[in-house]
Amino acid sequence: MTHERLERRLASEPAPDELDWVARPLPMSVADARARVTSTHGPHRGLLAMVAVVVVAIVAVGAWSVGSTLLATSPREVGNGSVASPTPTAAAPAIGACTAEDFAVASDPWDSAAGSRGTTVVLRVVDSTAACDLPGGVTARITDASGTSLVEGASDPVARERIEQGTQLELGIAWSNWCDAQPGTPLTLELLLDGDATWIPVVAPGGTGPLVPPCMGSGQATNLSVTGFQPSERPLIEG
Amino acid sequence: MTMNVEAFDASGAAARARDEDRAAIVDLQARRGAELYGLARRLGLDADEADDAVQEALMRAWLALDADDPVRQLDAWTFRTLYRLCMDRHRWRRRVRLLTDRLGGGGSVTEPAAAIGDRLALWAAVDRLPRRQRATIYLRYRADLTFEEIGHVLDIQPVSARSHASRALDRLAVLLREEDFR
Numbered sequence: 001m002t003h004e005r006l007e008r009r010l011a012s013e014p015a016p017d018e019l020d021w022v023a024r025p026l027p028m029s030v031a032d033a034r035a036r037v038t039s040t041h042g043p044h045r046g047l048l049a050m051v052a053v054v055v056v057a058i059v060a061v062g063a064w065s066v067g068s069t070l071l072a073t074s075p076r077e078v079g080n081g082s083v084a085s086p087t088p089t090a091a092a093p094a095i096g097a098c099t100a101e102d103f104a105v106a107s108d109p110w111d112s113a114a115g116s117r118g119t120t121v122v123l124r125v126v127d128s129t130a131a132c133d134l135p136g137g138v139t140a141r142i143t144d145a146s147g148t149s150l151v152e153g154a155s156d157p158v159a160r161e162r163i164e165q166g167t168q169l170e171l172g173i174a175w176s177n178w179c180d181a182q183p184g185t186p187l188t189l190e191l192l193l194d195g196d197a198t199w200i201p202v203v204a205p206g207g208t209g210p211l212v213p214p215c216m217g218s219g220q221a222t223n224l225s226v227t228g229f230q231p232s233e234r235p236l237i238e239g
Numbered sequence: 240m241t242m243n244v245e246a247f248d249a250s251g252a253a254a255r256a257r258d259e260d261r262a263a264i265v266d267l268q269a270r271r272g273a274e275l276y277g278l279a280r281r282l283g284l285d286a287d288e289a290d291d292a293v294q295e296a297l298m299r300a301w302l303a304l305d306a307d308d309p310v311r312q313l314d315a316w317t318f319r320t321l322y323r324l325c326m327d328r329h330r331w332r333r334r335v336r337l338l339t340d341r342l343g344g345g346g347s348v349t350e351p352a353a354a355i356g357d358r359l360a361l362w363a364a365v366d367r368l369p370r371r372q373r374a375t376i377y378l379r380y381r382a383d384l385t386f387e388e389i390g391h392v393l394d395i396q397p398v399s400a401r402s403h404a405s406r407a408l409d410r411l412a413v414l415l416r417e418e419d420f421r
Contacts, residue, residue, distance in 0.1 A: 003408045006415075010380035014277070015362045018381070020286065021276035023268055024294055030257060030305045033298045101330055126394050165323075166394075 098132035100198035106237040107204045110211040117211040118174035121202050122237050131164045135194035140173055140226045142210050145184035153224030170232040174225045179215035260304040268297055274382040275321050281377045282325040296321040315388040322392055364414040372407035379404055
């Protein structure tokens with residue numbers, strides 16, 4: 001089917017659910033309209049907070065049954081410390097945290113420096129009506145063609161920070177001392193925000209991936225260093 | 240006395256502006272309501288969620304008109320707001336799923352069923368495109384926005400919007416050809 005024919009069909013054939021739409025009455029005043037707009041911190045924030053409190057409460061009750069004394073004195077010694085905290089408010093910061101879907105991501109081509117290979121990754125908050133809270137840190141990893149992680153590194157933890165829609169940030173990645181056999185290419189750089197579960201693939205221009213650094217000392221482990229987020233002055237990257 | 244007349248005029252002008260704002264939103268709802276709803280459905284919201292999102296976008300558009308620096312491209316602004324509301328909704332779903340997964344029970348909140356069988360083949364194929372391509376196709380051909388306006392809605396360059404549309408048309412041609420052979 002040609003583009004012209006497709007374009008004609010798309011313009012003339014309504015999507016089936018378009019025809020289901022019925023206009024709702026609008027409020028009579030702007031004050032009423034203001035009252036009906038949900039919080040700028042995102043839809044259903046209250047409901048989500050309630051779910052979070054319920055989850056934490058249930059986990060806390062479970063942990064309490066295991067050993068309340070231990071939990072009260074040293075929560076991190078029981079299972080996953082961040083979840084097992086007996087304080088319900090511990091879950092609150094997770095609400096509104098930035099996630100992988102919030103960002104458009106781009107990077108420079110990988111470059112060589114003395115003994116290491118690196119790039120700069122730029123992230124921009126897109127696709128949201130509201131700000132989100134940038135977590136304290138980020139983990140990076142490089143995987144080979146089969147998806148096996150070759151090396152992993154994390155930035156130093158810093159305080160969470162609220163960032164507005166459209167804000168652009170950057171961070172530096174440097175990989176050094178690879179002494180094993182040449183990994184299967186293409187290699188992929190991925191990022192994981194603290195508290196998130198989705199790795200963000202970072203593709204360099206032209207679909208290129210990380211460069212393998214030279215071996216600087218076979219007795220030492222390979223290392224991936226990640227700087228913390230910094231404000232980026234670069235031209236806005238694509239969404 | 241002059242002061243009173245000025246105050247009266249200012250008050251009357253403000254009231255007229257408020258009436259004009261409401262009229263603009265009523266007009267926007269009449270002209271664009273079905274298309275806003277269609278976009279929300281294309282972006283994966285179910286019927287009730289899409290209905291709520293459209294209403295929310297209209298309310299926000301009204302507030303934006305009432306602001307000190309009112310919006311100029313009202314239609315594109317409202318589509319943009321709706322698009323972001325839809326993305327927020329998906330993010331909310333995902334967070335609820337993450338939280339409920341911690342309970343070990345799996346998510347009770349799930350993506351709406353695609354219900355592809357109930358849709359026309361053309362729009363079923365559109366719904367199989369990646370999100371930005373799907374939105375671009377809908378905004379271009381159903382909402383009749385320019386690529387510049389689509390760029391504003393999706394927060395991308397107009398040339399990228401054009402590129403999304405071109406790739407989407409290529410993909411649609413393949414999908415519909417496959418459909419013909421079934």
